[in-house]
Amino acid sequence: MANTFYNEILIDHNQNPYHKHPLPGANMTLEGVNPSCGDDIVLQLRVEDGVIQEGSFEGDGCAISQASADIMLDMIIGKPVEEAQRLSALFLKMIRGGCSPEEIEELEEAGALSDISHMPARVKCAVLGWHTMEEMLKGKKQPATTES
Amino acid sequence: MANTFYNEILIDHNQNPYHKHPLPGANMTLEGVNPSCGDDIVLQLRVEDGVIQEGSFEGDGCAISQASADIMLDMIIGKPVEEAQRLSALFLKMIRGGCSPEEIEELEEAGALSDISHMPARVKCAVLGWHTMEEMLKGKKQPATTES
Amino acid sequence: MSHPFRADFPLLVHTDIAFLDSAATSQRPECVIQAEKEYYERYNANPLRGFYDLAQEATARYEGAREKVRAFLNADSAEEIIFTRNTTESINLVAWSWGLSNLKKGDEILITISEHHSNILPWQMVAQRTGAVLRYIFCREDGSYPKEEVEAAFTGKVKLAAAALVSNVLGQEGPVRQMAKLVHLNGGVMLADAAQAAPHMAVDVKALGVDFLAFSGHKMLAPMGIGVLWGRKDLLDSMPPFLRGGEMIDSVRQQDATFAELPHKFEAGTVNGAGAEGLAAAIDYLSRAGFDRIGDIELSLTRRALSGLQAIPHVRVLGGTTAEEHHGILAFLVDGVHPHDVSAILNEDGVAVRAGHHCAQPLHTHLGARSSTRASLYLYNTEEEIDRFLESVSSIRRKMGLG
């Protein structure tokens, strides 16, 4: 069956997440939950001098939520907070189906999730890590939820 | 328009009720209400030696409830309690469409209400006086209601 | 005689009764009936739950209906739209959730004497349970609420005010905007009962300045079993959920739970997806028809009916003397004839009207009438029906032996 949404990039990040581990030195931690489907992650970052020095996630969720969080961390670690926020905005734009091919290109591996725009049920899974990061950078302490 | 349910007997008892007045000597009084349409009567009887010596009603309601109560009082005044109860049972049977022509005959003027069996909305109106009498004779003190 | 809407209503096409009881429930156009049918034939799944395509489609349609209601009410956000069963449940939600948790002894609840029981009994309940006092503003004989009297009724203690936009007995508009302003001076909240307004006129929650607004689908061409509560987001957010159960939660542990965000927090259990679909179709139908056109038809029919009734001896119409004050609702009395008998005779002549207190007993008591007969119109009625109604009313006293 070729026409599955579960492409290699997703499968790989889900199976072998590079960033799924505790982060002892973290100075920011936020739980993100997806109440309607039970995805539940804890995102941790170490931010210093306005730059995301380290990052990790833990928790439980579907392949999409896990792969998306892992891909996100790949992309934002080492970047300034503003850049992470810009990428996040771009990612959300893609999920809503509003990105040009060039913009999707810019999202590197996260572009593997572009088809999500046709799968409303899974949007929240794809967005969970990103949304949690945004809320965390805004200073939120209560668990972030993708319910809107 | 000939085919109206409001025949002469009903119109007459409604217009000129013989028994609609206070009854100072009453030893039994019960209010009967028809919540779904607001008919509200107070039935009074003077019962002595097991015989209904006097009776009256007051209150407010549609022509059917008023005429029916008036006709009822016509029929039961001077009768033993048991006979009033028997007539009441017969009346209810008629209203449910279960009476033979002979039985309807026995109900005298109350027979003018026999078509009510085809008018479910008005059954409660027709029955109000009779139901109130039955409840009263059973010793009920709370207002009687035709809600079942 | 080409009527712009009548042919759309199967029941009216198939029978020949003059249906003048739309204030109780309206008839439904073909497109609404069809919308529910198609929902079951094509899109049926439990909305808000499954991840498969059909469930997603059902969810999208349900949320699409919510968005349609938002636009219909000019609300800020679809999160403020709670689907309920009917106006009654909507008002109860506010009473049980907002009322029980915000009112206390010493507070006052202020409503008008022309409210429907559904906008009285929930407040009696709240008053009994919280110790708040339930007070009324009384209308004049013609149903009007003079501004000074409304103002005078507002003590500083009024924390909740509620009134119908249109009375279901007199057809008159209630002093909703004024009450909203006054209650806000106390930091209180205003609920508008739009059950009789939503079918007939544009209802704009922002222009009204109210905090909650309730209406029923079934009175505005939609199916039974679907209604709406609109509430200001900050208020809804602050309120505890009312009914508890599936799909209104974030997470559930043995002893406690956290609740979902708006609007789902207030929609416990399986929702009425087909009903919402039907309501969306009804809103579309009303938009296509246009409230201007609907209003014109209704006003001209109301004029004909009102002036006809005014010309019949021994008939008294409750409320105002002009058609503009009635919004298609005419409650009346026939001297010496009980309303049940009036409606029975009208029924014998093929005219369907309601008799009784129309769930507004305190208003009837206030007006000195135990009950009344009510004719109520909608966009599908015709002049011929009004004439049949008037002719039948003219015959009543004669038939009842009153000459």
Add this chain to the structure above:
Amino acid sequence: MSHPFRADFPLLVHTDIAFLDSAATSQRPECVIQAEKEYYERYNANPLRGFYDLAQEATARYEGAREKVRAFLNADSAEEIIFTRNTTESINLVAWSWGLSNLKKGDEILITISEHHSNILPWQMVAQRTGAVLRYIFCREDGSYPKEEVEAAFTGKVKLAAAALVSNVLGQEGPVRQMAKLVHLNGGVMLADAAQAAPHMAVDVKALGVDFLAFSGHKMLAPMGIGVLWGRKDLLDSMPPFLRGGEMIDSVRQQDATFAELPHKFEAGTVNGAGAEGLAAAIDYLSRAGFDRIGDIELSLTRRALSGLQAIPHVRVLGGTTAEEHHGILAFLVDGVHPHDVSAILNEDGVAVRAGHHCAQPLHTHLGARSSTRASLYLYNTEEEIDRFLESVSSIRRKMGLG
């Protein structure tokens, strides 16, 4: 391949998805869809209100539906049948009305860990408001409730017990009869949640020995927006009304009201007449089909599905090991693959199943699973659908890179 029922379900005829989510909501047969449509085309008026012929017909049909439900449940009297929106509202009615006025500090509420949130959250609310304690009976790994453990859970303080006749996750029968007997020893009452039982088996309130029973129309072929609460007349009589509003009253004064008799006391506002009509049609359909025949079809499909799943490596079915224990409901886990992904892949293969905690989070927690995928059957499913489902499940781990 002639299936005795499938052709009656338009949605299934028109699409080619294998609909295996009937525990969430069923599909509706043509005759039910038609019954609602005809109601609006021929009999539509507000039931219980008007005196004209059409309103009388609407009332008679509504009360006729009530009588049909009475017979369906083998209840003593139609007065004991309250129409609600769904199971959730039915249980809330008992919680808010009976619960809040009969339970107090020191009392216990006892439910099972396999309850649906709709049979948990209302009791959490009652416990929080009254000071009563909410306690659970825990099932074994296979979902069963051994008699001794049920008995041991009953202290003398249990005043309300509640359990599902059939679990919506495991499909297993709950210890309803036994709990009913035990709670009665304390003078308490028993509520049965029949949401998953009513669609599949004869439910006899007298044989069960319970005091309240709730179910939803939409899970048993009826429209959305109609549900039932059955209660013992003496209990219902003694309970305060819940929702307040039109047509549940005897009379209303400014400060208080007297309430109507059963069942109307609990049906505030305009009722869902068309929904009741649809429910009556669904009951007729189920009677014609016969629960014996329905049970045979379901059992044979369940066997096929269960033994198929049991044969797939890395798949674990929650609950019992025999088809008889499942009543057409199979929740399962695929090692290493999240249920959402399982359901997404099934969806890509045209199979509709639900993933998540199925509104039974405490049960999932108890079983050590965050969530699961659930396939649930009904009388219209086919062997081909089961085979498609099984084939897709077999492919999942490979597709997810797990070989």
